Amino acid sequence: MSTPETPKKVPQFSVLKLSPVPTKDDCCCDSGCETQAASVLPESGDRYTWIVNGMDCAACARKVENAVKQVAGVNQVQVLFATEKLLVSADADVSKQVEAAVTKAGYSLRSEQEPAEKISPLRENLPLITLIIMMALSWALEQVNHPFGNLAFIATTLVGLFPIARQSLRLIKTGSWFAIETLMSVAAIGALFIGATAEAAMVLLLFLIGERLEGWAASRARKGVSALMALKPETASVVVNGERQTVAITALRPGDVMEVAAGGRLPADGTLLTATASFDESALTGESIPVERETGEKVPAGATSVDRLVQLKVLSEPGDSAIDRILKLIEEAEERRAPVERFIDRFSRIYTPVIMLIALLVAVVPPLLLSAPWEAWIYKGLTLLLIGCPCALVISTPAAITSGLAAAARRGALIKGGAALEQLSQVQQIAFDKTGTLTVGKPQVTGIYPADDALLALAAAVEQGSTHPLAQAIVREAQSRGLTIPTASAQRALMGSGIEAEVEGSKVLICAADKFPADEFSPQIRELEQAGQTVVIVVVDGVARGVLALRDTLREDAKEAVAALHQLGIQGVILTGDNPRAAAAIANELGLEFKAGLLPADKVQAVTGLNAQAPLAMVGDGINDAPAMKAATIGIAMGSGTDVALETADAALTHNRLTGLAQMISLARATRANIRQNITIALGLKGIFLVTTLLGITGLWLAVLADTGATVLVTANALRLLRRR
Incomplete structure (x- = not known):
């Protein structure tokens, strides 16, 4: 090309x-x-x-x-x-x-x-097919006439050797002295000189077969990345002044209105303009159930509109969509190599020259010092030369890491490189931020005393239009119950007290429990506050009519996530800036220890102390969590978190589900185990064939099988991570 x-x-x-x-x-x-x-x-x-x-x-x-x-x-x-x-x-x-x-x-x-x-x-496999045909003809001639068969094997060897030797010379000129092509060329030429013509031809044939197998394995390893790239359509439908136009996705800009038909994929991240719609986001998050989205909610590129034509406002620049970010993370994973990968890389650079030196000594020393036969020991030296190829060893780690990162991305977990993956596999304890991480991050009404919808409607009337989180929670609860909220007038905020308004001719005050004496509700207020709930009193014309309890509730999957982590032997602790009562309530529900009232600097100190005991992951979503994430062995951000938290973290849960933590750690541990298996396969096979070669049991063609076979085995083993459930 x-x-x-x-x-x-x-x-x-x-x-x-x-x-x-x-x-x-x-x-x-x-x-x-x-x-x-x-x-x-x-x-x-x-x-x-x-x-x-x-x-x-x-x-x-x-x-x-x-x-x-x-x-x-x-x-x-x-x-x-x-x-x-x-x-x-x-x-x-x-x-x-x-x-x-x-x-x-x-x-x-x-x-x-x-x-x-x-x-x-046919064109791609022509060299291999040619060599197979020549090999078959040479074997047939050998059965009929040995001299002609021998010449045929020499011709077959020279035909197979030419492209390999040419590539070897190219690589030597560009600084790659110990490539497999060089080793193969030396071994084939040496075999010809000692008269092992049939084995010389067989070595080259097996080498070409191994190359094809390696190419197949490599394409399979890249399949996860290719599947992500295929999620992006090449064109997009945009609406300009009421008219639909088809444009390349590179032409999309933030603010454009794109239209996606039912069954179509989003070409860019967008904000939903249609009232409601269902999207299949399984390709990005692993969530098999379609997600219901409402107007104003964000939808990632690659999601599929399930049941209707939808319009969305483009959010991402070309090359910066959710899919692009995942692809770039996978690319950058190789820039942040795991410590074991860097060690293997350095080791392989020393390993090959050392093996070549040993092969030379094996071929020369016994004949010179012990009067051993030259042909037999040169043959053994050439075999060791082929065993010395480090291909399987070099690919053992990156193949596993790439598969692990791709498998994590499919499940909605973005891990920033091999180093982060290795650190994640070592985690023994997790520190959680509370608000927005273990909890929803929005307070909800948890109780009405007395249980009267009219009391809730009255409170909602006063709170309508307020931007305070507690006020919005009260209004949301009334709306979710389908209550008719009366109209309020003369609303005014009372500094340090609460908010009051006139509703249906009465003056209604909403204030904190400690701002108005309400002896009849004192036992309930005390009990609710001890449980970590926030209590507000509803006062009508100067008389306390009831109390509302509110609390930031747990995420639906928080208990399941903590239980899954415990099964992995990982202990958890809550580190929060919230008050001790609220922290205790959440911690008791989850069975976790907690430290409350922490400033960002206090969180860093707590994380540093815990990290000194055992490798710790810090999970958070806010700006105040960023320093603690950096202090931990690894920082993990919730996908709904702030930009600073996402930038600082070494990993992120894009689907925003806490159950992904246990899945992520389990996958990291499986990847580490896979790397160890691959290194064992790569070095173990070479060790076995090294011994058998010196003992005269195995020869050249089995040495090639040891190399190419090990490479295919470690790659296939790494691909198992992509199928892990």
Whole structure:
């Protein structure tokens, strides 16, 4: 494929609301520092992005990186294997040089807007098919005439070796000295020299089969990301001056009115203009039941209108919708590598040269020092050379992390990178903010004493039009009961006392319980306040007629969420700035400990103390929670929270359901276990074949199976996370 003439040049790679914030754990230095890990592109210089064609595994991404690093003027380079993107930061326009360097390394580039070239299966698999046919003919000739069969195997080897050796030379020129292509070339040529012609041809055939399997596994690993990208329609219907027009989604701007038919997907985040509508948001939040939305409510891009034609006002800029933010988070996940991933990457860079040295010693030392046969030990050395390929080891961690992040995103949990995923897997306790996190965040009427709807209607009449949360709660309760609210006049707020108005010829006062003597209600007031409820008195013409109790109620799923966390062995504590009585009421319902009356600095101190005992996650939604989130091992924001909380957090629950906490932690633990399994598979298979090779039990072709088989196994194992329920 030809490279694009003009790559996409962007001023900055950033994520609206949910961009990752550097933490100490992202640092590559032991003591911690204020900057992000070296893999993150710096702020200076122009940024360029392309799509890379032909990458089958994480090792391919490293090869492209090495090639681009050789280009003069490039400040930083990053290849995001999950989305096949190449990101380059440079002070000058180096696009032509970058394209040339990648082409020399054996790959090709295209712009993000350019569609992928469709290659027919026959053309794509022609080298493999050719080699299979030649291998079959060589084997047939070998059965009839050994000399001709031997020559046929040599020809088969040379045909299969040519593209691999050419790629090896390209990679050596671009700085990748120990690529699998180099190891394969040396092994095949060495096998020819010692007369193992059939095995040389078989090694190359198995290598090509392994490459195809790796390509298939890689495409499956990217399927979760591709599914998200497919949620965005290419065009949108907009209403301009009453007329409908079809435009590209890149033309949508905040304030436009878009129209979505029943069964259609939203191309951008929007505010609903239609009275009511149901939306299927399962692709983004994992919620299988359609969500009822009313006028003024926000609906994310990718949601499907279930039953009717709807109109919405566009909220997001092109590239900043809910889907775009998820995709960018998955891309940036590779910039924030988990500590274990950074260790494996460093280890693999040392591992391959060491294996090559061992292979050389195995081939040379026994014949020189022990007069052992040269052919047998060269053969063993070549086999060790193939075992030394680090592909399976290199991909073991990023494959699991990418699958884990994609699986979390499907369930409405955005986790900002491998480092955050690893930290989440270690969490043993959780600190909750109360208001807006464990509770709905809006007070509700919980009791009327005496139980008289007329009393509630009277109070609602006085409170109508007020912006105070308690007043709005009283009006909402009256409306939800279908009560007729009388008209009030002469409304006035009394400083420090309450609010009064004239209703149906009577003067009605609504005030706090301690602002008006009401001995007949004193026992109830005392009991309600001890239970953490706020009490207001309704006074008519100077006589207390009754009391209303209000409280910020628990989220519907709060108890279920806490129970699920306890099953995972995670303890919880409430850290709140609210008064002790209100905090105690919520804590008692949930069976949690609490600390109340905390300022932001107090929350930080409490989190720091708890974090010193065991890894702790801080869950919150407000500006005052942001410092505590940073002090915790990991900060988790509720999706309805403030921008500051979402920016600061390492993870966010976009569906706003607390039950997602246990799911998120369980998935993080499964991902960590998956990484360990993958590393065991990768190193275990190599260890077994290392021993069997030295003992003379296994040969070249089984060594290739050990490498490609391990790569496919670890990738398939990582894909299990996408199917996890």
